[in-house]
Amino acid sequence: MSTPDQEYFLRRIRRALNSKPDFSHHGSPLFAHAPSPEELQILDNHRRRTAADRNALLSQLMEAALPIHLCVIPVPDLIAAATAIATLAEAKKPEWSAVKNIIVWRHPLIDLMELKAPLNRLKIPLHRTEPMDPAADPTQDRIEREHLRSAVTASYIGVTSADLCMADTATLVLRNRPGQPRSVALVPSIHIAVITLDQIISDMKELFALLRWDDRFRSEGLSNYMAFISGPSKTADIEATMVHGAHGPREVYLYVVSGK
Amino acid sequence: MPDISPETYVKVAKKGIANPVLQKALAGLQDRFGRGTAEAYRRLPEGPELRFKAHDIREKAIAHLDALLEILAAKIRANGGVVYFAQTAKEAVNYCITVARQNNVHRVVKGKSMVTEEIGLNPALQAAGIEPVETDLGEYIIQLAGEKPSHIIAPAVHKNRHDIADLFVKKTGIRRTTDPSELTQAARKALREKFLSADMGTSGVNIACAETGHITTVSNEGNIRMATTLPRIHIAFMGMERIVARLDEYEILLRLLCRGAAAQTMATYVSYISGPRRPGESDGPDEFHLVILDNGRSRILADPQFKEILYCIRCAACLNVCPVYGKIGGHAYGFAYSGPVGAVVTPLLTGINRAKDLCLGETLCGACMDACPVAIDLPRLLLALREKLAYGDENWQVKPASRMEGLAYKAWSYLIGHRYIYERFLKMAGVGQKLFPRSGTMIRRLPPPLAGWTQSRNFQPLAKETFIEGWRNKKAISNTP
Ligand code: SF4
Numbered sequence: 001m002s003t004p005d006q007e008y009f010l011r012r013i014r015r016a017l018n019s020k021p022d023f024s025h026h027g028s029p030l031f032a033h034a035p036s037p038e039e040l041q042i043l044d045n046h047r048r049r050t051a052a053d054r055n056a057l058l059s060q061l062m063e064a065a066l067p068i069h070l071c072v073i074p075v076p077d078l079i080a081a082a083t084a085i086a087t088l089a090e091a092k093k094p095e096w097s098a099v100k101n102i103i104v105w106r107h108p109l110i111d112l113m114e115l116k117a118p119l120n121r122l123k124i125p126l127h128r129t130e131p132m133d134p135a136a137d138p139t140q141d142r143i144e145r146e147h148l149r150s151a152v153t154a155s156y157i158g159v160t161s162a163d164l165c166m167a168d169t170a171t172l173v174l175r176n177r178p179g180q181p182r183s184v185a186l187v188p189s190i191h192i193a194v195i196t197l198d199q200i201i202s203d204m205k206e207l208f209a210l211l212r213w214d215d216r217f218r219s220e221g222l223s224n225y226m227a228f229i230s231g232p233s234k235t236a237d238i239e240a241t242m243v244h245g246a247h248g249p250r251e252v253y254l255y256v257v258s259g260k
Numbered sequence: 261m262p263d264i265s266p267e268t269y270v271k272v273a274k275k276g277i278a279n280p281v282l283q284k285a286l287a288g289l290q291d292r293f294g295r296g297t298a299e300a301y302r303r304l305p306e307g308p309e310l311r312f313k314a315h316d317i318r319e320k321a322i323a324h325l326d327a328l329l330e331i332l333a334a335k336i337r338a339n340g341g342v343v344y345f346a347q348t349a350k351e352a353v354n355y356c357i358t359v360a361r362q363n364n365v366h367r368v369v370k371g372k373s374m375v376t377e378e379i380g381l382n383p384a385l386q387a388a389g390i391e392p393v394e395t396d397l398g399e400y401i402i403q404l405a406g407e408k409p410s411h412i413i414a415p416a417v418h419k420n421r422h423d424i425a426d427l428f429v430k431k432t433g434i435r436r437t438t439d440p441s442e443l444t445q446a447a448r449k450a451l452r453e454k455f456l457s458a459d460m461g462t463s464g465v466n467i468a469c470a471e472t473g474h475i476t477t478v479s480n481e482g483n484i485r486m487a488t489t490l491p492r493i494h495i496a497f498m499g500m501e502r503i504v505a506r507l508d509e510y511e512i513l514l515r516l517l518c519r520g521a522a523a524q525t526m527a528t529y530v531s532y533i534s535g536p537r538r539p540g541e542s543d544g545p546d547e548f549h550l551v552i553l554d555n556g557r558s559r560i561l562a563d564p565q566f567k568e569i570l571y572c573i574r575c576a577a578c579l580n581v582c583p584v585y586g587k588i589g590g591h592a593y594g595f596a597y598s599g600p601v602g603a604v605v606t607p608l609l610t611g612i613n614r615a616k617d618l619c620l621g622e623t624l625c626g627a628c629m630d631a632c633p634v635a636i637d638l639p640r641l642l643l644a645l646r647e648k649l650a651y652g653d654e655n656w657q658v659k660p661a662s663r664m665e666g667l668a669y670k671a672w673s674y675l676i677g678h679r680y681i682y683e684r685f686l687k688m689a690g691v692g693q694k695l696f697p698r699s700g701t702m703i704r705r706l707p708p709p710l711a712g713w714t715q716s717r718n719f720q721p722l723a724k725e726t727f728i729e730g731w732r733n734k735k736a737i738s739n740t741p
Contacts, residue, residue, distance in 0.1 A: 006333060009345035009554060013326045013500070016562035030324055030505050031471060039508070068528070096452075134539030148542040153456060169526035178540030186485050204515070208507040211472075222472050224339055224538055228530035233482035237398035237414060239421050240288060241440040246397055247448060247455075248482025248529065 032212075039209040046206060046214075049198075057167040057200045058256060064170040068231035069244055071253045072170070078113045081194055081255040085159065086118035088192070088253065094156035095189040095250070103127040103151050104159040106179035109194055109257075115159070127151040131178035148181060158188035158249075162195050162229075163217075164210075165254070168203035171230040172254065175223040182225060191229070191249040197258045263380065263408070265594035266606050266615035273588035273621070282418045282589050289417055293580040296523030297631055304515070311635040314516050317509045318571035318634050322561070328470040328503050329552060335473020339535030341548040349379035349555050356381060356462070356495055357388045359549060363493055365390060365459040369451075371477060371484035372396035373464025374412055374574055375497045375553060377596035378609075381462070393454045395483040397447050404431045410590030410598065412576035413521050418589055451483070461487030461545070465498035466517060467573060469510045474532040475550060476510075478517065485529050494545040496533070500552050501561075501570040513573060516633035520575035556609045563655070565644045569604050571634045576601075578628035578638060584621055593618055600628035604641045612648055612658045619645040620661075664709065683726070690722050 035043065049057075058074060065072045075081045094100050102119060104110050106129050119126050129151075132144045152158065160180065162172040172193055176182055185191050201207060210217045233248030244250055276282050301308040321328060333343040346352035360368065368385060370376065370392055382403075385392040394403040398416035402409050404427050409415030416424070421438045429436045434446045463484050465475040475496055477484045488494045504510050518524045537544030560566050579585045579599030590598035594615070595606045603622050607615040619642045628638040649661040660666060675682050697704045702718035705711070713719060725733070 002330075002333075003343075003345070005345040005347075005351075006330075006343070009347060009500075009552070010326045010330060012347075012554065012558045013329070013561065016558045017323065017326065018562075030320070030327070032506060032508075036508070064525075129542065131540050132542050145542050149456075152543075171526055176537075176541060176544065178538075178542070181541065181543040182485075183489055183543045186482065186489060204511050205508075208511050212507055222474055222532045222534065224533070224535045225544060226474075226532040227485065228526070230526045230528050232528070233480070234528055235397045235444060235481045237396070237401070237416055238424055238440040238443055239285070240292065240414075240417075243441045243444040245448065246444060246481035246483065247395065247451065247486050 035209065035213045038205075039213060042202075042206050042209040043213060046201065046210065054197050054200065055258075057202060058197060058258070061165065061167040061170055061200055061256075064168060065231070065254070068170055069234075069252075070170050070231035071251070072256060073253065074256045074258050076258060078109070078194075078257055081257060082113045082115050082118055084255060085113075085115060085157075085192055086122060088190075089119065089124055089157055090122055092156065092190060092251075096156070097154065099154075100124045101127065101151070101155040102157045102159065103129065103155040103184050103188065105161060105181075105184055106130055107161045109161045109196065110159060113194065127155065129179055129181055129184060134178070148183070152181070152183045152187045155184075155188045157190045157192060158184035158186075159192045159194065160185045162193050162199065164207060165195055165200050165256075166203050166207060166228075167200050169230055171204075171228045173207060174227045174229065175220060176225040177223065182227060185227070185229060186248055189245070189249055190251045190253070191232075192253045192255070193229075194255045194257065197256055200256070263383075264610050266610060266618055268594055269592050269615075269617035269621060272594070273592040276589040276592055277587055279418075279589075281420050281423070283587070285417050285420065286586050286589060289411070289414060290580050290586045293523055293577075294631070297520055297577050297580065300519035300523045300525070301633075304519070310512060311516060311633055314512055314633060315571060315635040317504055317512060318573075319568075321504045321509075322501060322567065322570050324505065325500065325503070325561070328505055329500060331470040332468055332473055332475075332503060333550075333552070335470075336475075336534055336548075336550055339473065340538070341535040341550060343550045343552065346551050346553050346555070349553070352379050352497060352551050352553050352555070353381055353384040355549075355551055356497075357384065357390070359493065359495060359547075360385070360388070360390050360460055363459065363547075365493065367391045367393060367454065367458045368460045368462055369393050369395050369454055369458040369483075369487045369491060370399070371461070371463035371479065371487045372399050372415070373462065373497055374409075374596045375464050375499050376462060377409065378499075379497070379553065379555065381497075393451070393458065395451050395454065395481075395487055396479070397444060397481060397483075400447055400451065401427065404428070408591060409596070411579060412574055412597065412599075412601075414576075418591070455486045455490050458487075458491045460493040460495065461489075461491040462495045462497065463488055465496050465502050465550075467510060467513055468498060468503040469505075469507055469532075470503055471506045472532070472534070474534045476514070477531045477533070478514075478521075478527045478529070480522070480524075480528040482529055485531055488531065488533065489544060492545055493547045493549070494533075494536070495549040495551060497551045497553060500554055500557050502573065513634075517573055517575050520573075520577035520631070520633035560608050566604075566608055566641060568636055569601070569608065569641055571636055572601055572605070573634060574601070575633055577631040577633060581627040581631040582622070583625060583627065584623055588621075592621075600638045600642075604638060604645065607645055612645060612653075612656050613661065616649050616661050620649070686722065686726060690724070693721050 164173045235246035382392045401416040425438045466478045468475040536548040585599040593602040603618040648658045652660040
């Protein structure tokens with residue numbers, strides 16, 4: 001499907017390019033149909049990763065997280081994570097209102113965490129995002145969206161998981177899915193992510209090799225919206241002074257469930 | 261229409277040089293980022309050489325630009341997005357206004373984008389009765405002040421905390437504070453309201469990837485994520501050249517972009533966007549539009565001499581090392597793009613004669629090329645522009661900038677080709693120069709048309725004897741027994 005504006009536009013580009021130069025000397029085709037040797041190596045390393053490798057990645061992640069003010073906290077299990085989150089929720093003050101609300105993703109790992117009980121004790125209401133009915137009529141659709149909008153703006157903490165985390169740059173990778181709205185990691189003042197140890201990968205090269213060639217990741221691809229998040233929002237626009245919390249979350253915590 | 265004023269380069273540059281606040285800010289900026297970026301390149305596992313690989317990647321992408329854009333457009337449409345190819349700034353702006361009108365949009369929150377600056381989106385929206393709100397903190401400050409960005413990445417670098425404090429008191433009515441974190445908090449609060457109430461968000465595009473069909477946006481503040489998540493409609497504006505074929509190539513460019521732009525290993529937020537929210541998703545925009553802009557780029561593409569500037573990913577690394585930018589600041593360049601990249605792009609986009617001072621003003625020291633993450637040979641491009649200015653060029657409608665200069669060089673080449681006349685000339689000049697005022701042994705002021713040369717420096721007078729005369733005398737002395 002093309003449009004007249006596109007036809008005209010591309011015709012001009014073709015005319016400008018005139019003839020295609022030969023790029024065989026660059027040694028890589030325009031598009032690839034199979035993993036390169038380097039990517040095969042990366043995928044192989046990914047498959048063979050041992051428990052020791054994983055812990056090494058965790059250490060690397062913690063080191064990379066320090067300078068960007070991302071708090072990485074290894075926890076033995078989900079109960080410990082829930083307890084830690086409740087403690088944090090008790091200590092922190094909401095930024096935009098007097099009352100505390102927490103919004104969490106509908107996600108297998110987060111569901112298992114049982115946050116409800118400890119938060120109940122603190123009398124902090126918990127909102128869980130739900131996937132919308134894809135066939136909802138426009139009115140229903142609007143109501144549900146407004147519901148999410150008001151819950152997420154009322155919350156001072158948003159809890160999500162992530163697809164993966166890159167140790168090299170301390171970067172969380174989140175893909176969009178129904179029930180896992182991106183605003184939960186964006187609008188509340190504090191973003192908390194919970195992942196398991198095996199979700200840590202080495203770097204962007206590994207991420208892209210997985211997204212390009214590994215069937216588990218390939219089927220979903222990058223989704224319609226994939227976010228990299230490396231620590232809290234920051235700016236240095238006023239006299240180059242670093243300030244955290246420009247528009248996005250002011251604080252980001254990452255709990256890594258290590259299963260030990 | 262965008263405000264384009266490269267003609268005032270000399271005047272604004274002089275003002276910049278005389279402005280102590282700007283001088284201090286620019287020195288600080290260059291000291292930090294210039295060095296930080298070089299260090300960040302050195303720390304790359306592949307070393308600074310990776311920049312040459314990135315150059316190849318960009319070269320290849322530009323050579324296949326038609327195919328890559330076609331694939332990108334098809335994938336975005338398949339994901340429910342709308343793609344519009346805008347030939348001119350006006351078409352791009354009108355498209356945005358049409359979409360805004362159709363959807364009854366009153367307020368637009370903007371993520372920082374130099375392309376929207378290039379096409380003059382803000383004044384056009386305002387004229388159409390729609391409120392544009394810049395949300396990048398630096399851009400927000402600039403918008404409140406009614407000014408123009410003076411740096412691609414740090415738009416408000418020319419303002420210090422006292423300027424900003426006064427501005428915020430005047431425009432937003434907050435209690436006066438000069439603390440950057442309190443000022444940031446004030447902007448955060450004001451802009452949160454805007455994000456939550458805007459009907460449309462706009463962004464630029466840092467790099468798109470054809471293979472996956474995504475555009476990407478990069479920011480540290482999170483404003484672009486807000487602007488592309490909360491409003492009903494997202495329109496992204498992309499210079500047609502900002503695309504690569506594959507994810508593995510994208511990976512290299514993103515790493516270099518973060519290092520070039522802010523000496524970071526990774527920006528806080530990188531978003532990959534390929535369409536509006538899908539059924540079942542409860543946030544994200546209902547509509548996603550991608551506007552791909554030519555606005556003079558295909559003309560650059562058609563010229564093998566200048567095509568290389570299309571490899572640029574607008575990281576601003578060249579600004580952060582440029583000795584000229586470091587003194588005159590960004591406003592002198594009179595357009596969205598400043599520094600070395602502006603000195604090349606602005607003449608090509610707005611007219612070479614018109615923007616001639618920009619490329620004549622740079623020093624050709626080559627620092628920009630070493631800082632550029634995609635190793636663009638900026639000095640070569642500047643020289644090519646100067647060549648056009650010297651000889652004129654029909655393709656680019658360039659008239660020779662100075663006939664006097666051409667004549668002077670003709671005369672000079674005649675002189676040095678004729679030894680006898682040359683020596684007479686030197687003798688005459690040697691006598692004539694005694695008339696000029698001196699400072700020590702140096703000549704302090706030359707008469708027109710050479711007056712410009714001594715405006716800010718002294719001139720070394722001609723030696724008493726020429727080299728050849730000196731050589732002869734020396735030989736004569738050493739030959740006497
Ligand atoms: S020319 Fe190079 S250094 Fe300058 S903005 Fe473009 S990519 Fe960055």
